[in-house]
Amino acid sequence: MQSFTQHTGIVAPLDRPNVDTDAIIPKQFLKSIKRSGFGPNAFDDWRYLDEGGPDTDNAGRKINPEFILNQPPFDKATILLARENFGCGSSREHAVWALDDFGFRAVIAPSFADIFFNNSFKNGLLPIALDAAVVDDLFNRVSAKHGLEVSIDLEAQTVSCEGEEIASFEIDVFRKHCMLNGLDDIALTLQYADQIKTYEENRKQTAPWLF
Amino acid sequence: MNKAKTLYDKLWDEHVVRSEDDGTALIYIDRHLVHEVTSPQAFEGLRIAGRQPWRTSSVVAVPDHNVPTTDRSQGITDPVARLQVETLDNNCKEFGLTEFDMSDVRQGIVHVIGPEQGATLPGMTVVCGDSHTSTHGAFGALAFGIGTSEVEHVLATQCLMQNKSKNMLVSVDGEVHAGVTAKDIVLAIISELGTAGGTGYAIEFGGDAIRALSIEGRMTVCNMAIEAGARAGMVAVDQTTLDYVKGRPYSPAGETLEKANAYWSTLHTDDGAEFDEVVHLNAADIKPQVTWGTSPEMVVDIGAVVPDPDDEDDKVKADGMRKALAYMGLEAGTPINEIMVDKVFIGSCTNSRIEDLREAANIAQGKQVADNIKLAMVVPGSGLVKKQAEEEGLDKIFTEAGFEWREPGCSMCLAMNADRLESGERCASTSNRNFEGRQGQGGRTHLVSPAMAAAAAINGHFAKI
Ligand code: SF4
Numbered sequence: 001m002q003s004f005t006q007h008t009g010i011v012a013p014l015d016r017p018n019v020d021t022d023a024i025i026p027k028q029f030l031k032s033i034k035r036s037g038f039g040p041n042a043f044d045d046w047r048y049l050d051e052g053g054p055d056t057d058n059a060g061r062k063i064n065p066e067f068i069l070n071q072p073p074f075d076k077a078t079i080l081l082a083r084e085n086f087g088c089g090s091s092r093e094h095a096v097w098a099l100d101d102f103g104f105r106a107v108i109a110p111s112f113a114d115i116f117f118n119n120s121f122k123n124g125l126l127p128i129a130l131d132a133a134v135v136d137d138l139f140n141r142v143s144a145k146h147g148l149e150v151s152i153d154l155e156a157q158t159v160s161c162e163g164e165e166i167a168s169f170e171i172d173v174f175r176k177h178c179m180l181n182g183l184d185d186i187a188l189t190l191q192y193a194d195q196i197k198t199y200e201e202n203r204k205q206t207a208p209w210l211f
Numbered sequence: 212m213n214k215a216k217t218l219y220d221k222l223w224d225e226h227v228v229r230s231e232d233d234g235t236a237l238i239y240i241d242r243h244l245v246h247e248v249t250s251p252q253a254f255e256g257l258r259i260a261g262r263q264p265w266r267t268s269s270v271v272a273v274p275d276h277n278v279p280t281t282d283r284s285q286g287i288t289d290p291v292a293r294l295q296v297e298t299l300d301n302n303c304k305e306f307g308l309t310e311f312d313m314s315d316v317r318q319g320i321v322h323v324i325g326p327e328q329g330a331t332l333p334g335m336t337v338v339c340g341d342s343h344t345s346t347h348g349a350f351g352a353l354a355f356g357i358g359t360s361e362v363e364h365v366l367a368t369q370c371l372m373q374n375k376s377k378n379m380l381v382s383v384d385g386e387v388h389a390g391v392t393a394k395d396i397v398l399a400i401i402s403e404l405g406t407a408g409g410t411g412y413a414i415e416f417g418g419d420a421i422r423a424l425s426i427e428g429r430m431t432v433c434n435m436a437i438e439a440g441a442r443a444g445m446v447a448v449d450q451t452t453l454d455y456v457k458g459r460p461y462s463p464a465g466e467t468l469e470k471a472n473a474y475w476s477t478l479h480t481d482d483g484a485e486f487d488e489v490v491h492l493n494a495a496d497i498k499p500q501v502t503w504g505t506s507p508e509m510v511v512d513i514g515a516v517v518p519d520p521d522d523e524d525d526k527v528k529a530d531g532m533r534k535a536l537a538y539m540g541l542e543a544g545t546p547i548n549e550i551m552v553d554k555v556f557i558g559s560c561t562n563s564r565i566e567d568l569r570e571a572a573n574i575a576q577g578k579q580v581a582d583n584i585k586l587a588m589v590v591p592g593s594g595l596v597k598k599q600a601e602e603e604g605l606d607k608i609f610t611e612a613g614f615e616w617r618e619p620g621c622s623m624c625l626a627m628n629a630d631r632l633e634s635g636e637r638c639a640s641t642s643n644r645n646f647e648g649r650q651g652q653g654g655r656t657h658l659v660s661p662a663m664a665a666a667a668a669i670n671g672h673f674a675k676i
Pocket of ligand 1 (some may be wrong): 621
């Protein structure tokens, strides 16, 4: 997993609540057996005017000029700003892979759906939940200054913009540690293999029907 | 004396292998359900790292999302979908996992076959790379959806790193009126909580109206816990649960069953246990529900009209409503029962069990699908549901009324196979998500119960049942 320490980048405002994972990566792309290559189809239904499939050459497709990520400089954005309950719906990790592949390193919203939130950490995409009022303020700042850049410092747990710290955010100690160091959490868990085996042995006695 | 615990507390505590200081816990997973869409990258990860599954007997795999619901003798024609299903077959062979493949009569939607086989049991932790894993909570199990990285994590370690959720009780008090189904109950709950109301919570559904539901109905309710934002939904174990579980292929028998029953009977919230949040609904107030927008919380009852964004004070919400109405091609003020539909889909892990099919057949019996309906399809949740329905003659009722009777799978719930809406088409669907493009790009979905879907097929529009 790629680590995340500090990041500064352009913020793309996606002014919608309840952006679901079906919207982030539509189902036809889930047929892939790979983990990469979803970026060109992130937000496919909103981004293109014609319908695409896993085999479509995206270069030849009709772009929707209204969609924010098609408007420079947001096509180079690395931080996504959205409204509440971002990433709701399907558990598809492809949504995170698509955002990551597009170039996003962080998503800022007032709240996130649980599974999306979890999946993000597994892929080095930092979800930052901020107060609705702070998010609102960020939307205003972004519309006042086209191409506004924001800086995120995971170590300090802060978000800054134009040299001013505008918010601090919460993150679990364990998740922060894994993100900062880009750790593979399977290897971490396997350090406790003996404890898992002991647990299993006990369960075999008390609940044999589970084995 | 021990502190009084909620059902969720009990399930959680039983599965903690170790805890970190910050509360993060390593929890043990008893049952891992696997399907073709969210697993290939996890198996690939295992291979790359040279790891083996920790406990192969915990896994049950099945292809469901991509499978055709028409004649399967020719296999899958879409080469990309075929490769994904074959990849699952090959991964299961390579790693020695149980799979009900496409030709197996036990094949079906992962959340239908788990319980049907007794692979889902009370007290278990059940995970699957699918958000509707919450369905299995109907058995008094802790069941939740995970992403592909976590699928790999469970395969490799049999465990997951988790933070404990907060406890919420949703109590549906009293009795529902005749014609009000489990689907209507859960849509009414989502309407009350909102799509993010359950975020961060594990929801226990209780109250007389939930107790009165069959296991199938409880599964419908728990299935949509995720649509209220909760990763897990659950219902306490009672005699209904024990009766359902008994005698299934994966269920224990004899002495072990007795021992299990004794333990399972303790799986309920203790008197005096505290919830972080309690929500009450009056069952008698719940009427048949129909969604009008692009989020499951955008729902009203059959007697209502499409709501007006101008009446909403919250600016972000009103804006969301306008976008939804534009997408759905609806005008505020339109009576719900005047909305004409083009297609009808009865199926999905929410409503494709035998009871759902009976409910729909009951409405369709002796009637004809209306002329404006381009397609009305019934997709049973599993091969065994299909077989049972055919034994009961339900397939005849449907086909004689003009419905198509299909092979089991996810089908038009997410339209990964050929079953889908064309742009602008309007569908009465028994599935769980009405997001933009969910059933096909530009398609318009109204979530309803099986009875309402059948009524829409017969009348050509939503109708009082
Ligand atoms: S039926 Fe629909 S919701 Fe259920 S598992 Fe299949 S695609 Fe997901």
